[in-house]
Amino acid sequence: MKIAGKLYFFLIALFYSLTICSQQTIQFLSENFNTSSSLYFILNDTVFDSIPDKNQWIINSEYDGQSVYPDVISQDSTYSGTIASAPYSSYLHIHDTSALPVANANFDRSVASDAFVGMKNGLCTYGMSDIVFTFFYTGQGNPDAYAELYYSANGGAWTQVGTKYYGKRKWKYETVTDPIFDNKEDLRFGFRWVNLATTGSDSTSFGVDDIMIVGTFDNVNNPNDISITYVDSAVCQGKPLTFTFGLQDTLCDGTYEIEVSNLNGSFNSPIGTWVTNMSYPLLSKSVSIIIPGNAPKGNCYYVRVNRIWPLPSITGLTSVCFIIDSCSNEIQTEQPAVTLDTMAVCINSAIDVPFWSFGIFLSGNQYVAELSDSNGSFASPSIINSIPDEKTYDPALVPSPGQVAGLVPSVDPGCGYYVRVNSTNPAVNGTPWGPFCIRECDVELNQKQDISVCISDTAGDTINVPVDINIWNAVANYSSGNVFSVEVLDPKTFGQVNFAGLGVKASTTSTSLDIDIPPTPGLAGLGMKDGLWYIRLIASNSTNSMDVWSNVIRLTIG
Structure with a gap:
């Protein structure tokens, strides 16, 4: 259910003590109509009448009937209470659209209307x-010209509530409440103006101002605690802690703050805070958070979850104790893609050694890729390459x-x-x-150097690269008709992607070869795209x- 954008994003809370705990009075909406349009209301909606009538809703600060219609009394004249921006603030009211520029609260009683x-x-x-829905209203009207308050719950029909509003020259404070308003996903209110076509003397129509909607979150008599129903008993520094939190009863979509206490179990200075969301009608949620790598070791940390937005705000109950420990660091070396070939790996070939690492690696750490001797011993390893990385x-x-990238x-x-891949800080094999x-x-491509090119939708690139033969000895000869062709290989599977599409060169000796990269649209025809690839040469007649x-x-x- 999606209720983002509901008006509870404008909630304001007033807190007051009732018992040892506090109830929260939530102000859902406050509308004083002091702008030319309303943030919250659609004027002259077609709920009851699809055809606009002569008497319609308007927002302005007009009180003078200009001798055409009766004047509207100022807002400092009330039966009780005070209107915030009195005496002549903007208000919502019905007016006769044909009487402009007269635009106070008036109506043409000779024409029936439903607005x-x-x-x-x-x-x-x-x-x-x-x-509770509260407002100030004024309006003389008559028994055949009045306003009514309506509500709609969860997309249902608009239903009249309260009384008919007319017969008031001064401003009257009104409150409307009903248990039907409680526990609704989507609660809306509206005013309906109705007048029959009658004769008689003119009177003011209906005007309304200072609308407010409030409710009560009663965590005293109807508690809705946030409790931790499961938490891992122990977690390593820098590793995920998994826990589940739950509500006793459903609430609207909300944002929740996660806190992990300090070493002493206090939340005054937690070791970390996180945020998660939970939507109606969920009552529980499982979450994983990463414990900071610098969290001190301890045997009794706590986690709690607090509801922070929208209101009501709820401070959650603390979990049972869990342990944070400094677990050993580990590195797991994975298979390099170049070794997936059916043939032996060539000396001086590119090799990218992938690895997973676990634990906390400190500032200045380097991941180092090593090659054993031919018996698998690392007593005197060869260094493939190293990279500075504390991740x-x-x-x-x-x-x-x-990944550590280097050459064989x-x-x-x-x-x-x-x-294998090792680390230096801490030192882990x-x-x-x-x-x-x-x-x-026997063949060496581009003197072991990698190639990088930049292309566009309209421009490719051509790179001329050296091709050297007999690198180790002169055993191999390349007979007449020999062609060196570029093979493109997938960097993950080492499977062939393309053969001879990027370049070929007929030669029986060391030579050079053009590698032709087409514009971006042409890559697809070669089975390629932007990114990293492996390439090598294949001789046809050795x-x-x-x-x-x-x-x-x-x-x-x-």
Whole structure:
């Protein structure tokens, strides 16, 4: 149910002590009509009469009938009470549209009319009682010319409530209340003016001002506490705490503040605050919050939930104790995409080592990707690369793993290699991933350098890159008719995306090759889009069947 935009966003609360606890008197609406239009009411709505009549609603500060109609008495003349902006403030009233510029509260009694003014949006009164609609009104009218108050609940029919309003020369304070107004999702009020076509002397019509709607949230006799029905018994620093809170009875849509106490169990200086929303008709909600990484270890923290908007405001009950502890840091190394190839990974190929990390990593931390020896030992590892980063890559906190990007180091060919990611602050050795194979590849693309290009809808780019053969030895030869073709590979699956679409070069020796990136619309035809890709070369006619592939480099298209 969507009730955003309901008028309870304009609530004002007045607090007064009744017993040890306090009831809250909620002011839903206050309208003094001191602008040319109303924030809350639609004038001359077609609820009862689809055809505009001669006598219609208007807002202004006209009191003078200019000898055409009787004058309206000033607002400092009341039977009781005081109108806020008296004596001549703007007010809502019926006027004879044909008598302009005379525009005080008047009506042409010779013409029958039925005019309605109703609230634009409804009030939500769930959890409230004693809803009272108050206003000042004036108007002589007659038994055949009067105003009535109507209400509509939850989109239902407009229903008359109260009495017929006429016969008052001075301003009269009026209050209307009914239990039917309580506990409604959408409560609206409106005034209906009706006059029959009659003869006789003119009189003032109906004018209204200082409308106010209030209600009571009685948390004394009808308590609606917010309690914590479940909370994790322990949580690590920097990790999610899950709990469930609930109401005793439904309330309107609301915003709730979550507080976690300090080490001493006090909410005067909580270690953190969060905000969540809960909509009608929900009575409970489960929430996960991230405990600050610098929260002190402790055996008795509390959480509570307070309703803060819209009113009524409710301070929640505290949970049972839970523990905040400093849990050990962990790093879990994942499989690099380049190792998904059916062939061994080429030395000097791009390699991006993904990882998840758990716990708190401190300022100055670096994530370091290492390569074992061919027996899987990290006694003397080769460094792939390192990145300064104190972020925690916990799948409960972030959608994607961290990643250390580098090149496969120059090591002896073999099939017992592992990779791992470590941290420096604190010092943690990640779990290794492997084994996989590494080999020397005869062809080297672009001297191991990655490529970045910027294109647009109308302009592509061409990059000329070197192609070197016999990098390790001269065993392989490339016979007549050999063609070096660019292969595009998916950065996550290492599956082939395109072959030869970005460039080809016929050559039997070291050479250079143009990589042609089309304008953005042309990428789709190649199965590509903006972003990161892997590319390598494949030779078509090598004398050594294992010396067909080049090293892998990254291609970034922006």
